[in-house]
Amino acid sequence: MTLTAAETSTDRPGAAISRQAIVDASRKIVGYALFERQGAAANDNAMLFEALSETGSEALAGSKNVFVHCSFEIMADGHLDILDPRKAVLQIPQDESLTKEGVAIRRDILLKARKDGFRLALDHRVLQPAYASWLPLVSYIMLDLQQLDAQWIERTIRAARERSKAEIVAQNVRDGEQHEALRKLGVRYFQGHWFAQPTVVRDSGVQASQHSVIRLMNLVRTEAEVSEIEAFLKHEPTLSFKLLRFINSCGFGLSTEITSFRHAVMILGFNRLFRWAALLMTSTRAGGAAPAAGSTAVVRARLMELLATDLLPPEACDDAFLVGLFSMLDTLVGVPMAEAVVSMNLPADVSRALLENGGPFAPFLELAKACETGDEVAFARAAGELQLSNHQVNWAHLQALIWADEIEGLGSK
Template sequence: MDLSLPPASPATAEGFLRRPLLDAHGALQGYELASAGGRQTARALLQQADLPQLAKHRLLVLPATPACLDDLPLDQLPPEHLVLLVDTPAGDDPAEIERLLPVLAALRARKVRLAFGMTALKKAYSGWLGLAHYIRVDLAALAPQRLDMVVSFITRQTPAEAIATGVHHAEQVEQLRALGVTLFQGDWFSRPSAKAKGVIQPSQGVLIEMINLLQRGADAHEIAPLIKRDPSLSFNLLRVINAASNGFAFEVTSLQHAVMLLGNKRLLRWAAALMAQARAPGAAPALAPVALTRGRLMELLARELLSPQDCDNAFVTGVFSLLDALLDMPMADALGSLALPEPVADVLLRGQGLLAPFLVLTIACENHDDAAFARAAEELHLTGAQINWAHLQALAWADEVSTGW
């Protein structure tokens, strides 16, 4: 498979951004997608070539203006995995509200899910509410004393589930869950908890020890006995080395042989990816696919611009940018136990170095940060089409890896 970035073009699409959509247990349910700058809506996003692969397992929430609802290319995606976040008409125009009612009903009849913002709770949209699958509750735009009333109305008076946006703390999740909110957007899951204990779990400890050995240039005779201490690591390594994609004509049954065949660079990547899975107790399951997406996206963006060694470091940087949340401790403490390449530590501890703009761009893609996205893309001389390609490849890869473990 050719994994080089597509060539730059003066007429490329805008880059797209995403927000993870999580349930109350912190498991990833889907993504809300939007274009950088907010100028493209569902029609343009539906034309992304790799979107169907991503929609196999996740909900995809796409912004939809009233003007684009009549002629959407819906055949590319499973309709039950597509959510249209429909804007309300400007000025709550009664004629436009009425005109769109049969359009929305036809979309729902095709099993497309419909989502509306809090504006749709106005009396003028009473006909729309019966078609809603989701209502978004924007915590930043809602007075705290009105939260209970709004969520209660959604859950009791409409067929819709409530999606809370702008959630920044685990305590908010518990409060909202008690009120009946089922889906959440925000960055609370990617931070260490308020009561971070900083206790390394046994599986994490083995991986940390392995990473440190690899950084010292240890050979298979030292690394294989360490892997044997954790049966799940042993099984995973042999599964990886015997995968059809490696092309070996024989089955590898010896851990020492597997370590020799993979080599230290690939073992470091493997250990970093496994660290994303070995999260602290209570940490959100979504951390794994999000961390893996960050690593893969940074690696793909770096491929045309940096050396192979720097690309490996880009992958590790992306995964370990969530190490504080994965280990539930401050980043300085988390990195203090690891011997990491200097370029990785430069970015994660000091926000500087060759890989810094790649991490800025990667996080901007995840947080709907238009300004940071534009600055980093310009600094790296990457077009929207190039970033989109890498972004979708990274999402699909992370989804496949995280669901396969």
């Protein structure tokens, strides 16, 4: 008995990649789950691997783990060569009602993947007696909270602890309260959108730091005298240091290192500097905001900028970046979006996208959000309006993940 992947039609449209963040107990992103959108023509994730092959697997080269949805058929057909086993975790759906022979065949496939260096993730059904031979090979057990009654969640976690050394990843976490309850049960990894929920927090210490970033942004936006900005930065050495790190490390292709703010203005100009000053906001979150919120905002920003590159003039691409970056401003600063936006001197179309979901940047933002949620209808509507192919979106999406990983590393130093 052998397993073969379904034939891939050369004329069918490529799948579009969606992602969900995987966060740790402190709500910092430690990995992503990559999967085909629900409306994909195949359910074996063959098109996901086609998309990774077309766009390159560099997205797996950053500091984060990438959970790649991968069928047994894909594994059996030898399509894993494009993945780096040091970074890729194979998240494998389990077949229903397997015979003993089927369980044995699939165990051999799992064993080969482990010998090749891959870590494996299966859902909680791997704890059933029929799959006992698989359990020692599993690194992660995916616990879908929507598939289990509340009374069974703790029992399943306990069973996983007793029978396996695998880490548990709790999927579809509802809110911070559920996250905290699971954390107390020993769960260390979580997947879901709950971390993006705005929380109003009045933390004077954190807000003072954010106020400094907003002050810097407004000085740059209004093209204040360089001497005035330099005087301000002398009192904010941390902001100055991070800003210069961003500028010197983010692919400008500059032939010389930027050594001061005045030098940066001469080389880049105020408009380009504004976006880098805005990035500082993602590293100065309000006390209740998850670190994952800042990471998500940076991915959205870069994704929107890349998608806009061939459709809008350069200055509009910078504004698309700002829309993505500030699309989680309410979460990052802990106040309602309207209150947050009014404190900044943003371009009119940027404010319109954030406050009214309108204007030229609205479909770009809708598309960026759909890449996170797997919303088939929203994705098709936005991609159709922008006349972007799945291939174009996939390429931009993976490049945005790489770039955001680099930015996060700089911002944390």
